[in-house]
Amino acid sequence: MSTVADAPLADAAEIRSALEYYAGRDWTDGLPVVPVTESYLAEFLATTSRDPDEVVFGVPHLNRQCTVRLAAINAALAGCLPEYFPVVLAAWDAFADEPYPKKGIWQSTTGTAPLLVVNGPVRERIGLNSKGNVFGSGFRANATIGRAIRLTAINVFGLRPHQLDQATQGTLAKYSACIAENEEESPWEPLHVEHGLSPSDSAVTAMVVRSCLHIEARHTRLPEQLGLDLADSIRRTGALIHETSSALIVLGPEHARVFAAAGWNKDDVRRFVFEHAVNSRSELAAVGKDAVSRHTRWRLPADHPDAVPDHASRSDDPDRVPALVAPGAVQVMVAGANNAGVSTIIEAFGPRDHAVAIARVGDLDD
Amino acid sequence: MTGRERLLDPTGFDERTADTTLAPRPAGLRGLTVGLVDNTKPNAQVLLSEIAGELSRRFGTRGSRMYTKGYFGTPMEDDLLKQVAEECDVVVTAVGDCGSCSAATVADGIMLERAGIPAVSVISDSFLMSARAMAAVQGFPGFEFIAVEHPVASLDAGRLRDRVLAVMPDVQRILGAEA
Numbered sequence: 453m454s455t456v457a458d459a460p461l462a463d464a465a466e467i468r469s470a471l472e473y474y475a476g477r478d479w480t481d482g483l484p485v486v487p488v489t490e491s492y493l494a495e496f497l498a499t500t501s502r503d504p505d506e507v508v509f510g511v512p513h514l515n516r517q518c519t520v521r522l523a524a525i526n527a528a529l530a531g532c533l534p535e536y537f538p539v540v541l542a543a544w545d546a547f548a549d550e551p552y553p554k555k556g557i558w559q560s561t562t563g564t565a566p567l568l569v570v571n572g573p574v575r576e577r578i579g580l581n582s583k584g585n586v587f588g589s590g591f592r593a594n595a596t597i598g599r600a601i602r603l604t605a606i607n608v609f610g611l612r613p614h615q616l617d618q619a620t621q622g623t624l625a626k627y628s629a630c631i632a633e634n635e636e637e638s639p640w641e642p643l644h645v646e647h648g649l650s651p652s653d654s655a656v657t658a659m660v661v662r663s664c665l666h667i668e669a670r671h672t673r674l675p676e677q678l679g680l681d682l683a684d685s686i687r688r689t690g691a692l693i694h695e696t697s698s699a700l701i702v703l704g705p706e707h708a709r710v711f712a713a714a715g716w717n718k719d720d721v722r723r724f725v726f727e728h729a730v731n732s733r734s735e736l737a738a739v740g741k742d743a744v745s746r747h748t749r750w751r752l753p754a755d756h757p758d759a760v761p762d763h764a765s766r767s768d769d770p771d772r773v774p775a776l777v778a779p780g781a782v783q784v785m786v787a788g789a790n791n792a793g794v795s796t797i798i799e800a801f802g803p804r805d806h807a808v809a810i811a812r813v814g815d816l817d818d
Numbered sequence: 819m820t821g822r823e824r825l826l827d828p829t830g831f832d833e834r835t836a837d838t839t840l841a842p843r844p845a846g847l848r849g850l851t852v853g854l855v856d857n858t859k860p861n862a863q864v865l866l867s868e869i870a871g872e873l874s875r876r877f878g879t880r881g882s883r884m885y886t887k888g889y890f891g892t893p894m895e896d897d898l899l900k901q902v903a904e905e906c907d908v909v910v911t912a913v914g915d916c917g918s919c920s921a922a923t924v925a926d927g928i929m930l931e932r933a934g935i936p937a938v939s940v941i942s943d944s945f946l947m948s949a950r951a952m953a954a955v956q957g958f959p960g961f962e963f964i965a966v967e968h969p970v971a972s973l974d975a976g977r978l979r980d981r982v983l984a985v986m987p988d989v990q991r992i993l994g995a996e997a
Contacts, residue, residue: 470825479828489823513892513925515955516830525828556891556918559948608830615951618917747858748890758860 474529478612481602481627485529495534496524500541500815508544511554511609514616518544518608523600526607530599531592536578538815539593539656540600543568543630545811546658547601552801557660558611562693563619564801566601567661567700568630569785571644572654574813575632582632584789586702587664587796598628623662631787637705638786639712646718647810654813659700660801663691669707670793675714678707678793679721683728685797686782687775689739692751695762696774698781700798701725705790718784726779733764733771742773780806836957841934843994844907847877853906853935854882855898855926857890860971861978862913865940868982869910869989876986877995879908891918893925903933908993914941914949915970921945921952924963928956938992940985942968964988 470487474480497504497520504521511517520541527540547553547566557564570580581591589595605611613619619626635642644655669681686699701721703711711721736742741751743759752759764773776782781804788794844850852873854866863884870882885902888895894902894911902909909930914923920941927939941949943965953961966981973981 473825488826488828489820490826491820491823493826513922514952515957518830522828522830525826529828555889556922559918559921560891561917603828607828610830610951610955612951615947616921616955618920618945618948745860747886748860752860756860 479529479603479607481599481606483627485603486531488525488528492528493521493524496528496532496537497521499534499537502541502814508541509548509553511556513556514609516609518604522608523604526604527596527600529607530603531596532600533578533592533596536593536597536600538813539570539574539578539597539654542654542656542811542813543597543601543658546656546809549809549811550658550660551807552660557801558605558609559616559618561618561620562662562801563622563626564660564662565623565625565629566598566605567625567659567798568598568601569643569657569659569700570597570630570632570654571635571642571657572649572813573652574654574816577816580630580632582634582787583637584791586631586634586787594630594632595628598630602626602628623664625661625664629661631702633785634705634787637708637790639708640718640784640786643783643785643808644810647808649810649812654816655810656813657808657810659798659809661700661798662801663799665797665799667707667795667797668793669795672793673710673713675711675716676724678710679724680728682795682797683725686725686799687729687731689731689736689741691799692741692775694803695744695749695751696777696781696803698776698800698802698804700783700785700800702785702787702796702798704788704792704794705786706793707795708786710793719779721784722779722782725782726774726776729775731773731775733773736773777803778805780804783808836959837932838958838960839931841931841936843936847873847879847908847993847995849878849880850907851905852879852882853902853909854884855887855894855902855909855911856884857887857911857913857919857923859890859913859915859919861973864975864978865912865966865970865982866910868979869938869940869986872982872986873989876990887926890916891922893922893929899929899933903930903935906935909935909937910940910989911937912940913966913970914939914945915968917945917948920948924949924952924961925956927963928953928958928961931961936993938989939963941965942970944968962992964992
């Protein structure tokens, strides 16, 4: 017998029939969901002081709104525990400040994913992983809070693949993408404090991301060498759809200490990366991205009928084309285990300068 | 234990009443003003101008006016919708050749029809599903639009003209101007 003596009894056929009901309605991301009834929903709604009918996020052009109640049903479906729900609500509050989701980016061929970064004491309280395998599997809070956003996109906003979600390929992060900052092993102030919140606050930062680049640099103690590795990855021409791009650098603790030991703070990292994330005009011409389109300002070849010169071509040094609009196009945080010279660059969608969509997690005082 | 309860529906519900009534069609296109709504995607203006030129040659429309949307991924702004509806008799909107703009182009067509203006939404045929899904979301499942062969953005003028000629019979039919 392959059972444990005190395992509970269950009617597996009935459980399966509930799972198949959801799957049959296309109310999933492809994985099984947790069945949700009014009494289970009530446990989620009890964790917040907000009205169940309050709208937390709307996409007017899709004629759809997500209420607290719908956010809770989808969080429960995703496998969240009720105590995670204030974090899910903060994630929606943060997305409300993000320019792209309400403008249709989740329908786009670009195929972005929502990424959540959680800071503050709530990480410990609900078991969010910020250390080893921070982008990996194995942690319920990370896995299900990220998935709650995806299931809401599918169910509430109708953003199903092959229908309103027209991603050409999408990204693996579309299943779930929620990480926490390793504040304890960071030499610097955490992301939410940098953006004006108190260290005792808990907060969610929401981003729209396309890809996740792995940075290996185990050999160096020199901040300039490490900084060039980061800048070289950020400037890659394949990432450029717009005139410039933006990025979140998720430094492993070891890399953060390389910078900190040399006396660099986050702004020093940002400035160095900005100054070195530059392509030459000829490098861009070689891939047909040396100009931009008149209205959308997407990169295209200078001989395209819709082409106009990019901003850099009007500068003192037109052959030097920055891949970032300003140092503030780069956010810096620390996550992962303190065990190797490994970091990650998250490519965020859109040109931007220091615009971060961040919201405080409410209803945690008890 | 709470016992057996109904499973909950996790979807948003559509508050907008379904309205699948098209604007009244004109008796003919002669002398009418054609509105062209450019969503700023590459080649949209060229495609729209070709269609307007064909309508003028074939039916004697009076002329055309080009309008430019603020952002391709969302439907026309209310002010622009009002202006177009006041200044034009029939409208063509293009080009829905991406995930968000295919849906938005169909939404534009539906909004114009509801404002009383016969409208032709032009998308590329890679985005049929997105366009249909948007029509359903807007409470107008089955809304008819034009799907030209994908791609559009990378075409030269000659190939773009071929695309236009291929769909002109559908443009005419949607506007109620059978040849």
